[in-house]
Every structure is written in structure tokens, then in C-alpha cells.
Amino acid sequence: MYNKIVEFSRKIGLPVKKILDVFSYLKNIDRVENFDLICKTGIAKATINSVKEYFSDIFGEASTFTKIDKSKIEELNSIYSNNYQEDEKLLNLQPVDKLHDILLKRVKPNREYDQFIATQETVGNRAGLLKHFADIDEKRLIFIGDDDFTSVAAAMSGKAKEIVVLDIDGRILNTINDISKKNSLNITTIKHDLSKALPSQLLNRFDVVFTDPPYTSEGIRLFLSRAISTIDSNNLSGRIYLCYGNSDRAKERFLPIYRSIIDSGLMLRYVFDKFNRYTGAESIGSSSSLFILDVTPKVKALIKGDYENSIYTND
Numbered sequence: 001m002y003n004k005i006v007e008f009s010r011k012i013g014l015p016v017k018k019i020l021d022v023f024s025y026l027k028n029i030d031r032v033e034n035f036d037l038i039c040k041t042g043i044a045k046a047t048i049n050s051v052k053e054y055f056s057d058i059f060g061e062a063s064t065f066t067k068i069d070k071s072k073i074e075e076l077n078s079i080y081s082n083n084y085q086e087d088e089k090l091l092n093l094q095p096v097d098k099l100h101d102i103l104l105k106r107v108k109p110n111r112e113y114d115q116f117i118a119t120q121e122t123v124g125n126r127a128g129l130l131k132h133f134a135d136i137d138e139k140r141l142i143f144i145g146d147d148d149f150t151s152v153a154a155a156m157s158g159k160a161k162e163i164v165v166l167d168i169d170g171r172i173l174n175t176i177n178d179i180s181k182k183n184s185l186n187i188t189t190i191k192h193d194l195s196k197a198l199p200s201q202l203l204n205r206f207d208v209v210f211t212d213p214p215y216t217s218e219g220i221r222l223f224l225s226r227a228i229s230t231i232d233s234n235n236l237s238g239r240i241y242l243c244y245g246n247s248d249r250a251k252e253r254f255l256p257i258y259r260s261i262i263d264s265g266l267m268l269r270y271v272f273d274k275f276n277r278y279t280g281a282e283s284i285g286s287s288s289s290l291f292i293l294d295v296t297p298k299v300k301a302l303i304k305g306d307y308e309n310s311i312y313t314n315d
Contacts, residue, residue, distance in 0.1 A: 001076070002079050002138060004055075005020065008054050010207075010234065010235045010237055011236065012050055012236060012237075013236030014043070015133070015237050018041070019051060020080075020134060023079075025040060026067065026068045031066065031067035033064060033066075034066055052066065057069070057072070058076075099123070099124060102183075103149055106147065106148070106175070107169075107171045107172055107175060110169060113168060114313050115169075116279070117147060117278060118277065118278050119277045119278065121277065122148070122275070123149060123153045126290075127154045127157040128157070129290075130210070130241070131154075135207075135239060136160050138160075139160055140232070141208045141209070142163075142166060142202070142206045142208075143166065143209075143211070144211040144223055144227055145166070145167055145168075145211055145213060146165045146172060146176065147167070147169065147172050148212065149176060151165045151210075152185065154210075155180070155183075155185040155186070156183070163185070163186065164187070164189075164190060164202070165188070166192050167189070170191055173189040190202070194222055194226050194307075195222070195306060195307045196306055197306055198226055198230065202229075202230050203230065204232055205232055206230045206231055206232060206238075207232060207235050207238055208238070208239050208241070209231065209241065210240075211223050211224075211242055211243070212288070213311075214312050215246065216310075216311055216312065217253075217260070218311045220244060220260055221260045222309075222311050223242075224240070224266075224302070225264070225302045226303075227242070228240070228264060228295075228299055228300065229301045229304070236295070238295040239269075239293065240266065240295075242290070242292075243276050243288045243291070244288055244289055244291065245284040260302065261291070263302060264299060264302055265296050265297075266293040266294065266295065266296065266299055267293065267295075268291060268292075269292045269293060270291070270292040271292075272289060272290040274289060275287075275289060275290040276288040
């Protein structure tokens with residue numbers, strides 16, 4: 001059933017979490033008027049009808065009401081117990097003890113690559129948010145740059161179909177690879193300089209991208225372009241998690257970041273201000289925002305092929 005939900009999400013572009021929210025609401029009530037269901041979920045009538053048509057075996061006979069076939073409740077409950085945290089108040093965003101020990105193995109930041117290490121709480125929160133938005137289980141994820149080891153937290157938090165880490169720093173990749181082998185996390189690591197065109201095997205392949213790039217307009221533009229290039233064009237619900245931080249006294253520096261997002265044809269779904277916290281990076285308040293971006297039919301990579309401009313702060 002969960003795989004069927006993921007496949008439907010890919011075809012129609014409705015996020016998996018929204019589909020799960022519809023089922024979560026309906027399975028706990030007897031029935032609801034169709035109009036009230038639209039108001040409750042915030043999902044357009046035509047899209048709600050598509051959900052009901054695709055999952056016709058779950059819903060009762062078509063009428064002015066919508067209700068769940070009671071014989072399907074147990075199957076639906078298994079989805080929430082295995083793949084999705086239904087109650088936000090029960091959502092555990094803190095790193096577990098095992099993750100705590102693993103994160104102590106992170107390598108010393110290399111300022112040549114604008115590396116700053118996120119706090120352990122931040123890494124746990126990132127994995128928790130990915131899990132909450134149903135962006136781990138049965139999804140193909142790529143982490144473009146991962147000095148924080150968010151890929152490890154994600155692998156420990158869910159059942160991803162595939163997790164790949166792309167980074168220029170061999171120290172990071174070697175450590176993640178060792179952790180993956182010891183804990184059977186099945187993380188693939190690839191060393192690559194993003195100023196060079198992406199390897200063909202990474203193009204048009206993934207469902208979810210997470211990246212915390214250099215906080216320059218050129219760095220954001222390049223990393224965002226590479227992220228878009230990796231997204232499976234057949235997945236209408238593809239998503240990019242993008243981090244960016246700057247001082248509140250220089251808010252104008254956010255403008256070219258927003259411009260890159262818009263020019264790339266991405267929809268800004270959520271902004272979590274100061275979501276990421278770091279050790280160091282005092283010039284930006286040791287924090288950055290997390291942008292969650294959804295693909296649209298107009299999505300495009302602004303940079304294709306090699307890139308010669310500087311992208312790092314020290315450059």
C-alpha cells in the first residue's frame with residue numbers, strides 16, 4: 001500500500017505526506033461531506049477526486065460523502081506504524097544515543113570548502129523532518145555535500161530505497177563509508193568536484209536532494225543546478241532541501257538566492273528560519289534557514305556542464 005502511495009505521488013505531484021494526511025483524517029471518522037474534505041485538507045477538488053479514483057478499493061461507493069472502507073483500516077494503520085509518524089506531538093526529532101556516538105566521528109571542518117559542522121540536534125532534526133514529510137521511506141535520496149553526516153541520520157531513521165552522498169572531500173566520504181558498512185546502512189559515496197559536470201549515472205535519478213552548499217550566490221546557484229539535474233524528471237513530487245544562512249543585517253543577500261530558486265522553476269514550499277545550528281559560523285549567527293523546494297513543470301538547471309566561477313567564501 002505504501003509503495004502504491006509513493007507511485008501515485010510521483011505521477012500526480014501530490015506530496016506523499018498530503019496523501020497520508022487524507023487517509024489519517026478519514027480513518028478516524030465515519031464519513032465526511034466532500035466539500036468539507038476539501039476544506040479540511042486544502043487539496044483541490046480535482047486532485048481529491050484523483051486520489052479517490054486511484055485508491056478506489058479503499059473508499060466506499062461514490063456519493064456526496066467520502067468514507068474509508070472499514071475493512072482497510074488495519075492495512076492503513078500498518079502504514080502509520082511502519083512508515084510515517086502520524087501524531088506530530090510524538091515526533092522525535094532528537095538524535096538517539098547511537099547517532100550521537102556516530103556523529104562524534106565527523107571530520108574537522110575544512111574552511112577551504114566553507115565547511116561548518118551542524119550540531120547533533122540539528123542533524124537529528126533534519127532526519128526527523130525528512131521522516132515527517134515522508135521523504136525517506138521508499139525514496140531515492142542524494143546528499144550533495146555532507147560534512148554533517150545527515151545522510152547517516154536519514155539512513156538510521158527510515159527505509160530509503162537508495163542513499164547516495166556526493167562530496168569533494170575524501171575524508172568525509174571515507175568516514176561515511178566506514179560507518180555505513182559497520183551499521184549496514186547501504187550508503188553509496190561518490191567523490192566529485194561540483195565545478196565539473198555531474199557523472200551521467202547521477203542524472204535524472206533521485207526523488208529527494210539535501211544540500212547545505214557554500215553560502216555565496218554562485219555556490220547556491222551551482223549546487224541548486226546540480227540538485228535539479230539529479231531529480232528524476234518523471235517524479236512530479238520531486239523535492240530539494242536547501243540550506244542558506246546570512247546575517248539579519250544583510251537581508252538583501254537573500255534576494256539573489258530567491259532569484260536562483262525562482263529562475264530554476266522551483267516552488268518554495270516551506271522556509272524554516274534558523275532551523276540549522278552550527279559550531280562556528282558566528283558571522284551568520286551560527287545558524288541557517290532550511291528551504292524545502294518542490295519541482296514544477298518549469299524546473300530547469302541553470303548551470304549544465306563545467307563551471308569556472310568561484311563559489312567559496314574565501315575565494
